[in-house]
Amino acid sequence: MKVLVIKLGALGDFVLATAAMKHIRVAHPRARITLLTTPPFKALAEATGWFDVVETDGRPDGWPANVRMLMRLRRAKYDRVYDLQTSSRSSAYFQFLRPNPPPWSGIAKGCSLPHANPHRDLMHTLERQADQLKFAGIWPDAPIEPGTAPAPDLSFLARGAPPEQPYALLVPGGSAHRLDKRWPVERFGELARLLRERGLEVVVIGGPQETPLAAEIAQGAGEVRDLTGKTDFGQIASLGAKASLAVGNDTGPLHLIAAAGAPTVALFSDASDPALCAPRGKVRVLHSASLADLPVSAVAQAADDLLSP
Numbered sequence: 001m002k003v004l005v006i007k008l009g010a011l012g013d014f015v016l017a018t019a020a021m022k023h024i025r026v027a028h029p030r031a032r033i034t035l036l037t038t039p040p041f042k043a044l045a046e047a048t049g050w051f052d053v054v055e056t057d058g059r060p061d062g063w064p065a066n067v068r069m070l071m072r073l074r075r076a077k078y079d080r081v082y083d084l085q086t087s088s089r090s091s092a093y094f095q096f097l098r099p100n101p102p103p104w105s106g107i108a109k110g111c112s113l114p115h116a117n118p119h120r121d122l123m124h125t126l127e128r129q130a131d132q133l134k135f136a137g138i139w140p141d142a143p144i145e146p147g148t149a150p151a152p153d154l155s156f157l158a159r160g161a162p163p164e165q166p167y168a169l170l171v172p173g174g175s176a177h178r179l180d181k182r183w184p185v186e187r188f189g190e191l192a193r194l195l196r197e198r199g200l201e202v203v204v205i206g207g208p209q210e211t212p213l214a215a216e217i218a219q220g221a222g223e224v225r226d227l228t229g230k231t232d233f234g235q236i237a238s239l240g241a242k243a244s245l246a247v248g249n250d251t252g253p254l255h256l257i258a259a260a261g262a263p264t265v266a267l268f269s270d271a272s273d274p275a276l277c278a279p280r281g282k283v284r285v286l287h288s289a290s291l292a293d294l295p296v297s298a299v300a301q302a303a304d305d306l307l308s309p
Helices: 011-027 039-048 063-076 088-096 125-135 185-197 208-221 233-242 252-259 296-307
Strands: 002-006 032-036 053-055 080-083 104-106 167-171 201-204 245-249 264-268 283-287
Touching: 002 011, 002 063, 011 032, 011 039, 011 125, 011 252, 039 053, 039 233, 063 088, 080 088, 088 104, 104 125, 167 185, 167 252, 185 201, 185 208, 185 245, 185 296, 201 208, 233 252, 245 252, 245 296, 252 264, 264 296, 283 296
Parallel strands: 002 032, 002 080, 032 053, 080 104, 167 201, 167 245, 245 264, 264 283
Antiparallel strands: none
């Protein structure tokens, strides 16, 4: 049996989808499963061991590349497709495979295994994708009530020796065009100072564009360990699995850290709805209409609650 799984999206969405990906592998233990994704997720997907093949041209650049990818999908003659992206793009891939498309789980018009729940867009990603697999017939007792789907577990990706000193991870960045999803960086600096007073090393995670944020946090806290631009997804998971605490904005690396097992404080503004996309596990969600109104004291209290035995 040949199975295709489609998941293209951002890191946080990809991490949440790993719960459904794992269930697809459990449901098809002897199948040859291919993941269609994008280059940033290749190493992470391969590290899970759930896929026999990882293809990274799921969001082609230009029409010729798009045609090459679609023709490969047609030649593959998959026996079943699980579209976990459920976007207009991935649904268009189904339409290209007509007149004889494979059994397809998703929302594409005319697909044979539609996720026909009219309330799907109001469900948290974890329950929504569990419900999709229930409609597809491979998860009859899927946990679909709010808050019941298990958190993704990527703790097995941890590698290396345990830390010599307990540490806290800070994730102060996020998408450059979504500044309304960021807690003010000077407050991360204040929090970092408090965490250092509690005996924790402070480690700042992010992309290279967020190195100035790490420098500003260091100004407020004294010494911090700056790993911005120096970690891949596997290394972030490894750090998350061994961290005493993580605090950060609603951004992909924080989802990965939480899935790796770190006790996590996740900061949400009204720019995104935690009821639909918050990480789960050892997680405290703090929600403020504007993160500029969220005081350090509230975040520090949530951190203390997670640090307490």
